[in-house]
Amino acid sequence: MRTAKLMRPKTIEVLEEPLLSSPGTEEAIVQVKAVGICGTDLHVFQGQRSDITYPLVMGHELSGIVVDIGIGVNHLKIGDRVVLDPVFSCGKCATCCNGHANVCGNVKCFGVQMNGGFQDFIKVPADHLYVFPERYSFEEAALAEPYSIAANIFSRLTPKPGENMLLMGAGTIGLTILQAAKAGGCRVMVTDVVEEKLRNASAFGADYVVNSKTSDLQNEVRRFAPDGVTLLVDAVGIAPLLEQCIQFAAPAGKIAVIGFDDTSAPISPAQITRRELTLVGSRMNNHKFPTVMEWFKSGQFHPGKMITGKYPIEEIQSAFEHTLYNNANCIKTIITF
Ligand SMILES: [Zn+2]
Ligand SMILES: [Zn+2]
Structure with a gap:
């Protein structure tokens, strides 16, 4: 072989x-x-x-x-x-x-x-x-694993329909999270620094896309969701984005972290306490393949x-x-x- x-x-x-x-x-x-x-x-x-x-x-x-x-x-x-x-x-x-x-x-x-x-x-x-469901090809089914990353993040964030999400990073994992968020009824703003990736995000149903290199993110977040974003995902996994997620979170917001960046971000206890934020990590997946198979069956992915x-x-x-x-x-x- x-x-x-x-x-x-x-x-x-x-x-x-x-x-x-x-x-x-x-x-x-x-x-x-x-x-x-x-x-x-x-x-x-x-x-x-x-x-x-x-x-x-x-x-x-x-x-x-x-x-x-x-x-x-x-x-x-x-x-x-x-x-x-x-x-x-x-x-x-x-x-x-x-x-x-x-x-x-x-x-x-x-x-x-x-x-x-x-x-x-x-x-x-x-x-x-x-x-995996009959309707999918082997090539398509091979993507179950990246979707399991999204399923795990969702089990950590427990989003509700109608909630606003700020998703930073429109790479492969970002796109699986976006599809899951849209299937779950969330409104999603996606940021990236690469135009092609933002176009992909639009094609996968993003409600609002912003190039964070050329825009004032604070203003854009306010324009997208005047009442604030309660779900924030750093799908790039770097310290500066964690810092921004904490900065932009609405009161009672939940932030998911998936990166392996070892550098630190300056975050004060007051930032977490004042708005009672929740910071969750998400690593690979914890028995989330049954969820992904249900997602695949739904035809929304x-x-x-x-x-x-x-x-x-x-x-x-x-x-x-x-x-x-x-x-x-x-x-x-x-x-x-
Ligand atoms: Zn992978
Ligand atoms: Zn063990």
Whole structure:
């Protein structure tokens, strides 16, 4: 079988490897059909992550067909079209037992801290696999994972219909959050510094788009929502945007943070206290694939419109390079098998 390995920063080689052995108890073998390239993969590709070991098979946004199942697998059968929840935790610690597996001290993401999906076959615990609705293609279904990020943010923010949201950043994750917010009946203002990304946001239903490089954001927020924005998401994940989210939040506002920026933002306790703000973190997803499958069934989500490039596995190196150097025009690049 073919397996694409990141041998060292910026070098992926497609190698031939022996087929996998039979699945063990509660395991399944999936023939991979489509895998998305994520921002995380691009960081790993460039050698910007210290928590990985080479060679590494990347890829955590994937879909495929179940081709073999082990003993004790009851919810799947051979031939099922499935997506994979890539969040692997210990399942035993207090954090896991209390229902927060995505922030387990030993949490791993498939394709980041363990080998992932850029290969013909994977053997995985079957309880990480979810059958996706018939109407979606493998390419579309591979986007379930970025939608799970949005689903997790929503479980943290609990938005109500009619609420105003300020969404900072119209990248891939920003667009999944936008679709979820619109499906949930929110009004959404989207900011970015790249015009192409703002155009994407408009196409995905943003009520108001603002280029934060050329506009006075404070004024624009007031114009969009005179009574203030109560939901704020920093979908870029950098300290200055967290600071702005706190600045622009209405009383009783909720702010979601998803970034891994280690630099600090100057935030005073008074800013949080005076308006009784809520600051929530959201990491990967905590068993949110069932929610995403419900979203997909509703027909209100358009993963297909997010796919801007498709490459066969043999061309994975150029797919990564193209995605990296054409960031403004790429929403989601898919590797096919
Ligand atoms: Zn991802
Ligand atoms: Zn744990």
